[in-house]
Amino acid sequence: MLPYLLILPTVVFVILFTVWPTILAFYQSFFLQRLNIARFREPTFIGIENYVDLFTDPRFLRVLTNTFLYVLGTVPISIVMAFLFALLVNRKLRGIGLARLFLFYPTVLPLVSAATVWMFFFTPDYGLLNSGLRLLGYSGPENWTGNPDLALLAVAIVAVWKNAGYYMIFYLAGLQNLPTDVFEAAALDGANWWQQLWRIAFPLLRRTTLFITTIAFIGAFQTVDHIFVLTQGGPSRASTVLLFYLWQERFENQDVGRAATLTVILVALLLIFTVTNFVLSERKEETNA
Amino acid sequence: MLDDVSSSRGGLARLGNWLVILFTAAITLLWATPLIWALVASFRPAANPLGRGDVWFSFPLTIESYVRAWSLAPFNLYYINTIVVVLLVLGVQITTITLAAFAFARYRFLGQRAFFFLILLQMMIPTTALLAPNFSTIRQLGLFDTRLAIAIPYFGSAFGTFLMRQAFLAVPRDLVDAGIIDGCSWQQLLRHVYLPPSIPTLVAFGLSSVCWHWNEFLWPLIITNSDQSRPLTAGLVRFTQLGEIGAQWSLLTAATLMVIAPLFIAFLIFQRRFIQSFLHSGIK
Numbered sequence: 001m002l003p004y005l006l007i008l009p010t011v012v013f014v015i016l017f018t019v020w021p022t023i024l025a026f027y028q029s030f031f032l033q034r035l036n037i038a039r040f041r042e043p044t045f046i047g048i049e050n051y052v053d054l055f056t057d058p059r060f061l062r063v064l065t066n067t068f069l070y071v072l073g074t075v076p077i078s079i080v081m082a083f084l085f086a087l088l089v090n091r092k093l094r095g096i097g098l099a100r101l102f103l104f105y106p107t108v109l110p111l112v113s114a115a116t117v118w119m120f121f122f123t124p125d126y127g128l129l130n131s132g133l134r135l136l137g138y139s140g141p142e143n144w145t146g147n148p149d150l151a152l153l154a155v156a157i158v159a160v161w162k163n164a165g166y167y168m169i170f171y172l173a174g175l176q177n178l179p180t181d182v183f184e185a186a187a188l189d190g191a192n193w194w195q196q197l198w199r200i201a202f203p204l205l206r207r208t209t210l211f212i213t214t215i216a217f218i219g220a221f222q223t224v225d226h227i228f229v230l231t232q233g234g235p236s237r238a239s240t241v242l243l244f245y246l247w248q249e250r251f252e253n254q255d256v257g258r259a260a261t262l263t264v265i266l267v268a269l270l271l272i273f274t275v276t277n278f279v280l281s282e283r284k285e286e287t288n289a
Numbered sequence: 290m291l292d293d294v295s296s297s298r299g300g301l302a303r304l305g306n307w308l309v310i311l312f313t314a315a316i317t318l319l320w321a322t323p324l325i326w327a328l329v330a331s332f333r334p335a336a337n338p339l340g341r342g343d344v345w346f347s348f349p350l351t352i353e354s355y356v357r358a359w360s361l362a363p364f365n366l367y368y369i370n371t372i373v374v375v376l377l378v379l380g381v382q383i384t385t386i387t388l389a390a391f392a393f394a395r396y397r398f399l400g401q402r403a404f405f406f407l408i409l410l411q412m413m414i415p416t417t418a419l420l421a422p423n424f425s426t427i428r429q430l431g432l433f434d435t436r437l438a439i440a441i442p443y444f445g446s447a448f449g450t451f452l453m454r455q456a457f458l459a460v461p462r463d464l465v466d467a468g469i470i471d472g473c474s475w476q477q478l479l480r481h482v483y484l485p486p487s488i489p490t491l492v493a494f495g496l497s498s499v500c501w502h503w504n505e506f507l508w509p510l511i512i513t514n515s516d517q518s519r520p521l522t523a524g525l526v527r528f529t530q531l532g533e534i535g536a537q538w539s540l541l542t543a544a545t546l547m548v549i550a551p552l553f554i555a556f557l558i559f560q561r562r563f564i565q566s567f568l569h570s571g572i573k
Contacts, residue, residue, distance in 0.1 A: 017445075022414060025421065093310070102324075104564065110549065116529055117545055243417070251511055262421075
């Protein structure tokens with residue numbers, strides 16, 4: 001009996017806030033329910049109409065495109081920068097601790113605070129980014145967060161700045177755990193720095209890369225805090241991603257059915273990704289063994 | 290090894306090495322700019338707003354923006370709310386994950402694997418994605434707009450349970466057997482045999498939990514409706530949207546830094562532990 005009592009609290013909370021809401025969202029996704037319209041306040045069964053509506057709605061397709069652009073843009077760039085950072089600061093040098101600190105610190109800041117500061121960087125006219133670009137002789141686009149072509153990019157820049165240092169520490173730990181003798185042998189065989197990096201270090205860090213990719217993808221789908229501060233999803237939905245859209249449908253439009261449908265889609269995307277990644281990594285382990 | 294660029298001889302290699310150092314310094318500076326600028330701007334007098342070509346220092350430095358920001362919004366309440374939520378989550382999590390992990394590591398019981406998998410579901414379906422249905426649950430429980438509502442979805446932690454189970458499994462078998470022969474109760478076994486070597490894991494988990502919940506924004510934003518329960522992050526965003534704030538950057542940066550300060554100072558002091566903790570969160 002004892003073990004069941006010991007796991008009881010955890011099991012109860014997981015059921016209440018993970019299992020139950022997943023089921024509830026799935027159930028609600030087959031109903032029409034809008035809290036701000038009197039005759040739709042009570043749920044009505046409509047089958048898969050919510051899904052059909054969404055996938056034929058150009059606004060939603062725009063949101064999906066934005067989401068994939070955002071995720072597929074920020075994740076690889078953050079990871080490449082993280083690897084570069086790790087290489088740069090993986091040396092014994094005076095002041096290198098300070099460099100590590102300044103590359104890593106965005107990780108511990110709340111994203112909304114960071115975004116508040118970045119808001120100034122993106123400010124038209126005297127904003128820091130424009131001032132910097134002017135210094136380089138460029139006088140192009142000015143209003144970053146107000147320009148439909150740049151808003152998503154602005155949001156992505158903040159995400160890369162926030163995450164690269166976090167992923168860096170995994171590469172740094174990985175680099176420091178690499179066996180030294182392999183590199184010594186390679187150096188004796190005349191391998192140059194670039195070959196050592198590309199042929200030895202990178203393959204040996206494959207597991208690290210796979211792990212970072214997983215947390216980066218899952219993270220990218222669920223971080224929208226900075227969007228609230230910088231663009232509110234605009235202008236004209238240019239920077240609306242899936243989770244932000246879900247929030248809008250549920251809390252601005254009070255559309256329970258549609259929000260539930262979006263929840264199901266988001267959960268499905270996350271699960272598909274996690275499972276695929278897991279299967280891929282298992283398979284690779286096997287072929288390596 | 291890879292870092293031994295300097296060991297190669299010759300002027301060209303040395304030049305290359307200097308270029309790498311210069312590049313590192315440039316990137317570091319670029320990454321540090323938001324923090325440095327925010328610090329500088331927060332001490333700028335309000336009478337001297339930022340303008341084209343004048344975005345850095347302006348004298349005399351003053352703390353008036355901090356004083357005004359503090360008076361414009363109830364930051365004292367926000368602080369208390371954040372601290373209460375963070376400690377509540379931490380306290381409950383440490384208890385639940387320790388007990389559950391102990392059960393999974395110490396005992397064999399019917400349905401063990403099924404229960405473990407059920408808990409791990411929380412790692413596959415992040416709570417953030419479930420905010421719409423969870424909002425309904427909180428309403429039904431009558432917890433809307435309370436600090437408990439912010440904290441309660443995180444009371445069970447799959448990640449913490451997983452981490453602690455790993456730590457408990459690493460406790461040497463002999464030690465456990467010795468404890469059992471000595472007639473230890475399960476509480477004594479947990480307290481004197483399992484927990485002591487697992488403290489570093491618990492600390493690592495605790496730090497990442499504190500960081501995560503200090504910084505959390507979206508869930509508190511939707512589940513709170515008054516300053517009585519609103520934490521710092523949600524309070525800051527409300528503050529930035531106050532009509533009277535506009536583009537008063539010294540005020541905005543002062544408020545931002547106030548929100549960051551306690552956790553950030555702790556990070557500066559315990560850097561190594563924080564980074565270890567974030568690395569630990571890597572075993573996911």
